[in-house]
Amino acid sequence: MGDRFHEPYDAVLHLLDRQVIDRDGLLVCKVDDLELAETGEGALVATALLAGSPALLPRLGGRLGSVVREYWARMGDEQADRRLPYRIDFALVAELTSAVTLTRPRHGLLVRTPGEDEGPVRHRLGDLLQMEVEAPEGKRRILDVRLDERHRVRSLVIGHGRPGAMLGYDEREGRPANQGPALVRAIVRALHRHAREVPFGQVRIDWEQHRVRVA
Amino acid sequence: MKKLLNVALGVLTAIGGFVDIGDLVTNAQVGARFGLSLAWVTLLGVVGIIVFAEMSGRIAAVSGRATFDLVRERLGPAMGMANLLGSMGVTLLTYVAEIGGVALAFQLICGVDYLLLFPFVGALVWLVLWRAKFSVIENLFGLLGLALIVFVVALLKLGPDWSQLGHSAVSFQPPKPEAWSTWAYYAVALFGAAMTPYEVFFFSSGGVEEKWGVKDIGVMRTNVLLGFPLGGVLSVAIAACTYVVFNPLSASVDTLGQVGLPVAIALGKIGLAIALLGFVAATFGAACETGLSTGYSIAQYFGWQWGKFVRTDVAARFHLVLLLSTVIALGVLATGIDPVQVTEASVVFSALALPLTYFPILVVANDRDYMGEHVNGRVLNVLAMFFMVVLTVVALAAIPLMIWTRMGA
Structure with missing residues (x-):
């Protein structure tokens, strides 16, 4: 199958929950959620893949999602970034087929999203879907x-x-x-x-x- | 020549790999009580597992995605998680049964109680999962499992009344004192034994481990189309053997030793030794496959690196799951629970869990986005839909029948 990343696609059907693979074919994570950023002109644009429990757990949906997310955060109460998911910028994505392939090796790849106050207003696709x-x-x-x-x-x-x-x-x-x-x-x-x-x-x-x- | 050898190896391991503790116990019990009147269920189960395994194997070859990748992609994280919990419950139960089965088989060989043996068996299984190459796990135990052909030989040697066996096979009703509900319950159990979910988790993940590509689809099909039916023949032979020996005595089969008794009667010590080798190989191989399947499924849901095609430290979380599963399985066995009873429960819950993973596979096998030109054909889709209905009916019937018949008592 061909690359979908550079043509129109459906976020849930084609991208969400797919496997992320690094340059060398090693498995990295799943596309647990997508980051949506507000642009000046009132548009919404997907800018990054989000991964890790803080991204996955809320997507379990409704009350269950928020409850397990709270439990997850409470397990590391002292960690400031406990609720922040990992972020993989779209610039690192080489292609989207039955998996998402990245342009670099996985070693030290995942960095948590910066906090709320930096950059443009960002949302999660998972929130929108609910x-x-x-x-x-x-x-x-x-x-x-x-x-x-x-x-x-x-x-x-x-x-x-x-x-x-x-x-x-x-x-x-x-x-x-x-x-x-x-x-x-x-x-x-x-x-x-x-x-x-x-x-x-x-x-x-x-x-x-x-x-x-x-x- | 080398290719032919590879195909032959694949077919032989599929035969040996088809039979596990669930098939051994369930077929023997069914044979003793119902003769061959449920042989059609094994046939149905074999065709079902062929359809299921072929689809998932083809997806793995074309897209490189194994079963639980697809379950989560098509069903979403919440339903995927419910599915994961159900499937892992059943696979762990099967893992317990297989490790217990190996220990029981060793008990038959050396006379030491299985409760003293199972910790060593569990440690050995874990060591194999940790150290051994994937091809060794797949080929060695599959080939040794072929020793179970001794049941076919034993059946010929026992010289049964073939017309009576044949009549039993086409009667489609329970033999005299048995109730319809019990018969139906064992039909569900036999179906679950033939179509255990882990077989597909292992088969599709194994395809990724061995780096199947589109060019390997032909070989994969040959393995499935020849190996599984011949494995089904072994299952029916076991049922026929226990029918011939136990049915005239109105005795039931409750232990692994009784499963091997017809072989001992027909072929003596040598035959029994071969049967025991088959028991050990089949259950040990299946223990490795179920153990790996727990790791495969959980890692595929969360997107972790998995597989034995990378160094163990590269797939550290995968190997941690294997270790924890083994510890849990040993903990369950340490309660002194009878592995044969665990087996009886595991095959019924298998039947219950099957539609959960079958449906997403069916959808993706039809999706040109993943499969390109290799989507299901029309005939296969008719067959696949037929099994979708069968699996749903069996899954809905499983628990009510289990309660109604008190687990076939």
């Missing part, structure tokens, strides 16, 4: 986040279910139309028949209230 979506048709969830070839958020796919629930069976250009087995395809498409893609311009994200509004 937000409730208020759409004209009712309450929805985010199923996937589509990025363009420069990793800017282009659109959200909203519907019922959990992120990634469409398993790659969604109908649109660039996806194989007849991914089998036919029965699984029919069931997944029927379950997500109301799912739709919303351009990022029509979306307002309230990071404080954990809510997404679709105009």
Whole structure:
């Protein structure tokens, strides 16, 4: 399969939870989460892979996620960076196939994210995926986040279910139309028949209230 | 010539590797009580494991991703974690049963109680996981496991009433005093014994260990298509042997020694010695495979370096998991729990856990993003969907049947 990193892709389907491999083929970590940075023009752009328990545990979802995250932090109460995940800048990514390959060896690779007050405002994709979506048709969830070839958020796919629930069976250009087995395809498409893609311009994200509004 | 030799080696190890403590015990119990009336379940299980292993092996060859990589990628971290806990529970249970099985087999050889032997067996298994090359683990015990062919020889020597055996195999109903529910319960157990989840964890991770590429798909298919069915033949031979010897006596099989009794009757001491060698090799090989599978799965979920293709210190966390799993397994055995009973439970829970890992594999095997032109064909997909349904039904039925029949009592 070809490199996806330099063409449009779906953040959950193609990147999240994939294996990260270093230049020499050694395994580094998983893509536990993605860092999203706010740009001046109101756009949101993915800038780094996040890894480690502080990135993974909150993604277990809802109350469970926050509870295990608290327990994790409490196990090292004296450590200031206990809640900060490791960060791998997108500049280090060579290609994205069935795994993410980096341009350097893994030795001493992982450095924790800098604290809150430095640089642009940063968010996590995992937080965005857990937000409730208020759409004209009712309450929805985010199923996937589509990025363009420069990793800017282009659109959200909203519907019922959990992120990634469409398993790659969604109908649109660039996806194989007849991914089998036919029965699984029919069931997944029927379950997500109301799912739709919303351009990022029509979306307002309230990071404080954990809510997404679709105009 | 060398390639042919490699294919032959692969097939032979698949035969020997197919049979483990679960197959030995379950087939012998089923044979004694139900004759060959459940042989169709072994057939179904063999076809199922062929479909499952072929898909996961092909994914490993094309994309270099093993089972639990895909489970987390397709199901997400939360469902992936639930899946990991379930699958690891079953695999650890199987690990306990296999180590116990090796100790029981040694007890049959030297007469020393297995409770004195199992700590040494566990230490030996860990030492092999720590030091031995992957190819040694895969090939040596697989080949020695071929000694179980002695059950086929024993069956021929016992000279059973073949028409009666054949009739039993196509009867599709429990023999006279047995209830339908017990029969169905043992069907689930037999299915779980043939299609144990760790076999696929090990098979796909082994493909990555041996650096399979697209060109190796043919060899992989040959191993699966020849090796597993011949392993199934061994399973049926064990059931037929215990049927011939125990059924007329209305006796049941409760120990590993009784599993080997038909061979001793038919072929004497030499035969028994070969059978015991087969027991040790099959259970020891399976102990290594289940042990490795715990490390593979956990490391693949968290993205740690795993595998025996790198130095042990490069995959330090993976080897730490192997050590901890072995310690836990030995702790369970130290309670004095009967390994045969652990085996009985492990095969049923195996049946319960199967759909969890089967579904993501099925989806990815169809995904052109991963597989390119090597996606499932139409015929394979029909078969694969059939097994998706079968696995779901078996998994839903497992626990109710277990409670209803009091574990087949």
